[in-house]
Amino acid sequence: MDFNPTREQKELKRTIKRFVQEQLNDGSALARDESQTFSRELWRKCGEMGLPGLVVPTKYGGAGLDALSAIIAFEALGLYCNDGGLVFSLGAHLFSCVVPIWKSGNEEQRRRYLPGLSDGSLIAVNGMTEPSSGSDAFSMKMRAVRDGAGYRITGSKTFSTNGPIGDLYVVFAVTDPDKGYHGGITTFLVDADTKGVTATRSMSKMGLRTSPMGELVFDEAYVPASAVLGVEGAGSAEFTRSMDWERVGIFASHVGQIERLLKRAVDHARSRSQFGNKIGKYQAISHRVADMRIKLEAARLLTYRAAWRLSQGRNATLEASMTKVFVSEALIQSALDTVQIMGAYGYMSESGVERVLRDSVASTIYSGTSEIQRNIIARWLGL
Secondary structure, three states: OOOOOOHHHHHHHHHHHHHHHHHHOOOOHHHHHHHOOOOHHHHHHHHHOOHHHOOOOHHHOOOOOOHHHHHHHHHHHHHHOOOHHHHHHHHHHHHHHHHHHHHHOOHHHHHHHHHHHHHOOOOEEEEOOEOOEOOOHHHOOOEEEEEOOEEEEEEEEEEEEOHHHOOEEEEEEEOOOOOOHHHHEEEEEEEOOOOOEEEEEEOOOOOOOOOOEEEEEEEEEEEEHHHEEOOOOOHHHHHHHHHHHHHHHHHHHHHHHHHHHHHHHHHHHHHOEEOOEEHHHOHHHHHHHHHHHHHHHHHHHHHHHHHHHHHOOOOOHHHHHHHHHHHHHHHHHHHHHHHHHHOHHHHOHHHOHHHHHHHHHHHHOOOOOHHHHHHHHHHHOOO
């Protein structure tokens, strides 16, 4: 494994830096965070850059990047973009929705959905979590019952990122209760305007407030058999693969955020004086900063290694879980350390650091809690 970036990857990172600074960092992030507003205009600009379809083959309208290059792109977004919610919505769209359609969709599904999903004209939503089932996916209640040439879906999903604004739902439902989670779950592609489908209330959140979240309700919603993604009963495998990609892709942006926090902490420690010295000269400060650098390098290596396995078509479940746990916990600690180092300056909304801290708290929850990731790791160890 050689993780030295190629010339193309270096140029990709420079291109994203320019794009973010010129097109996305328009000075409105703080106001949009306070009003919990999603910017379709910024999403449209991301679509023009091809960000919603980075790994989609060019013949379907995507950028055709390999997994590692896409992960480097998301790392750059986390480093340079001051709207963490927008980046999060992009990641949820791409890694948990677009990737499954690219990997498992038939030709008709790919040609129907991937061009719009790649250029940003369509926004996708992953529907797995339910009011009574989150980490315990085995207790899923949504049912899809055969009805003639199709299915009728009944149930609800909650905490669905992009739910209030989505055009396409990638949802998981029980098609064979006797088989349960392994063999009894099927993935469906459901258009948002399908009769019997409603995106209900938008949820107010502590962080990631520019990324809309809501509930999806299905009331005897009829979908044809052509709405099945992959084959009936393969939903658990589809979900596992999508989570492998999400736990690497979204968390690559968090690696970028850790680097951004480190830069802020170093700049402040070099410029702020107390008791006649720059505060970076005090070990209480310098050791916090040193630990942040260690976390950054370890997080990046874990993320790149998992992305490399995805690029090679190899199983990455263990690596994705280790990446998710380490990066999420490193992000929260780095955000806390930066606020502590900057003191009142870091606590102020204008700094942007407190917003990263609020955004970071959920990182140990979404894409599978840290506790669930440790269970996965333990199982790989035979425990």
